[in-house]
Amino acid sequence: MTIWTPDIEHRDGPLYRAIADAIATDLAGGQLTAGERLPTQRVLAGELDVALTTVTRGYAEAERRGLVSGEVGRGTFVRSGPEDSPLSPGADAPIDLTPNHLGPWAHAQELADGIARMASRLPGAGIIDYQPLGGTERQRAAGAFWMDRAGLAARSDSVLVTNGAQHSMAITFATITNPGDTVFTGKLTYSGMKSLAHLLRLKLKGLPMDGEGIEPEAFERACQAGPAKALYCMPTLHNPTGVVMPATRRKEIAAIAAEYGVPIVEDDSYGFLLPDETPLSAYANEAYYMAGTSKSLAPGLRIGFLLPPASMVDRLKAAISSTTFSVPTLMGDVVAEWIFDGTADRVMAWKRSEVAERQRLAQSLLGQYDDVSHPVSQQVWLTLPEPWCTSEFVNQAAMRGVLVSPAEDFIAGRAPPPHAVRVCLGPIADRRRLEEGLRVLADILGQPPEPCQVVV
Numbered sequence: 407m408t409i410w411t412p413d414i415e416h417r418d419g420p421l422y423r424a425i426a427d428a429i430a431t432d433l434a435g436g437q438l439t440a441g442e443r444l445p446t447q448r449v450l451a452g453e454l455d456v457a458l459t460t461v462t463r464g465y466a467e468a469e470r471r472g473l474v475s476g477e478v479g480r481g482t483f484v485r486s487g488p489e490d491s492p493l494s495p496g497a498d499a500p501i502d503l504t505p506n507h508l509g510p511w512a513h514a515q516e517l518a519d520g521i522a523r524m525a526s527r528l529p530g531a532g533i534i535d536y537q538p539l540g541g542t543e544r545q546r547a548a549g550a551f552w553m554d555r556a557g558l559a560a561r562s563d564s565v566l567v568t569n570g571a572q573h574s575m576a577i578t579f580a581t582i583t584n585p586g587d588t589v590f591t592g593k594l595t596y597s598g599m600k601s602l603a604h605l606l607r608l609k610l611k612g613l614p615m616d617g618e619g620i621e622p623e624a625f626e627r628a629c630q631a632g633p634a635k636a637l638y639c640m641p642t643l644h645n646p647t648g649v650v651m652p653a654t655r656r657k658e659i660a661a662i663a664a665e666y667g668v669p670i671v672e673d674d675s676y677g678f679l680l681p682d683e684t685p686l687s688a689y690a691n692e693a694y695y696m697a698g699t700s701k702s703l704a705p706g707l708r709i710g711f712l713l714p715p716a717s718m719v720d721r722l723k724a725a726i727s728s729t730t731f732s733v734p735t736l737m738g739d740v741v742a743e744w745i746f747d748g749t750a751d752r753v754m755a756w757k758r759s760e761v762a763e764r765q766r767l768a769q770s771l772l773g774q775y776d777d778v779s780h781p782v783s784q785q786v787w788l789t790l791p792e793p794w795c796t797s798e799f800v801n802q803a804a805m806r807g808v809l810v811s812p813a814e815d816f817i818a819g820r821a822p823p824p825h826a827v828r829v830c831l832g833p834i835a836d837r838r839r840l841e842e843g844l845r846v847l848a849d850i851l852g853q854p855p856e857p858c859q860v861v862v
């Protein structure tokens with residue numbers, strides 16, 4: 407029998423916490439199962455070559471997080487863990503692969519503890535007063551640091567703290583467009599952009615895309631054909647396809663935008679998964695760059711950072727004041743603290759490796775239907791083989807308990823959607839359950855569609 411040995415090599419922080427983190431990760435990933443007995447503390451200390459007290463503290467920490475329970479004389483047992491948590495539904499619930507986020511499960515308790523610590527340190531006045539529009543100096547400095555590392559020269563006084571990427575988009579488009587204006591985007595685009603276009607009465611013009619993102623020739627033709635107020639794009643890990651635009655394509659798009667005076671609105675919500683990609687905004691003449699913490703950290707800790715052209719900062723502050731006013735102090739301060747003390751880096755590093763594992767699993771089961779998703783995309787884009795139609799596939803998957811999003815949810819304007827679906831790999835904590843869902847999809851695609859109820 408092999409004994410479970412936690413991988414604590416690449417984890418930062420004290421060793422005892424690394425052991426508890428590894429238990430959380432392996433429970434979420436299915437390497438540990440409910441009811442399983444962990445190795446005795448002495449055996450594990452020998453395996454890891456650490457002091458017995460380190461393992462004792464590690465198990466105690468895991469017990470405090472509700473991951474294991476110790477029974478005197480019998481040992482330490484894995485509890486049902488993530489399946490019981492509000493983050494994951496029970497076994498009878500559908501496997502919902504529609505929301506596009508990955509919970510930082512291995513770090514959930516550590517993050518909750520961090521918030522409690524910060525809350526107790528906040529000065530009374532910080533809680534009572536409104537915060538400055540666009541964030542406090544420290545929050546904006548954290549945003550500038552984040553952007554600087556992404557490859558954008560940002561000063562804290564040109565970064566705005568918002569209530570998430572969606573809020574950054576809303577205030578940007580409300581400021582730079584008027585009802586009836588046209589905004590360019592990929593033929594497939596983030597559904598939040600579609601909804602915002604409806605709200606602001608904008609026309610979205612979807613541009614053809616290939617395996618490298620928006621096609622430059624099509625962009626140029628569209629610029630020649632008529633004016634547009636902006637190009638909205640997601641060069642790194644496009645939602646929904648998971649495509650990454652190479653640097654040469656970014657430069658071409660930036661050059662065309664500059665030639666026709668079209669500002670670029672770059673949504674880099676998933677850029678943290680590929681930190682070495684230089685944002686398109688770095689090559690652009692006029693850009694609004696936005697990133698947020700709901701994907702990179704957790705949706706419950708949702709703030710956004712917006713880097714607009716310097717001349718637009720005051721107008722965007724006014725838009726913040728007409729929409730949500732400042733971000734809640736606690737959220738802004740917690741995120742700033744975690745960016746500076748390295749907590750955010752550790753969470754993002756965990757996410758990168760978890761997403762890569764999940765993508766490998768998905769490609770092993772469904773790779774023949776997906777030739778665009780990047781290896782660290784947290785979604786797969788399945789092009790359905792003949793004779794499948796999207797609605798039939800989505801319905802059959804739902805009947806078998808797996809929910810996925812049809813291409814139509816992402817189509818800009820009224821172009822006919824391709825026969826394709828988006829499958830998100832992040833929302834289910836338990837990797838075995840994710841695999842179950844992906845196997846159902848592979849099984850369905852391996853057969854012709856079932857006859858369905860006739861509509862008369």
Ligand SMILES: Cc1ncc(COP(=O)(O)O)c(C=O)c1O
Pocket residue numbers: 506569570571572573596598640645673675697698699700701708709710
């Ligand atoms: C591309 C993209 N942009 C923005 C958002 C919204 O992010 P936030 O929660 O930071 O507003 C999402 C959420 O799914 C997204 O996929």
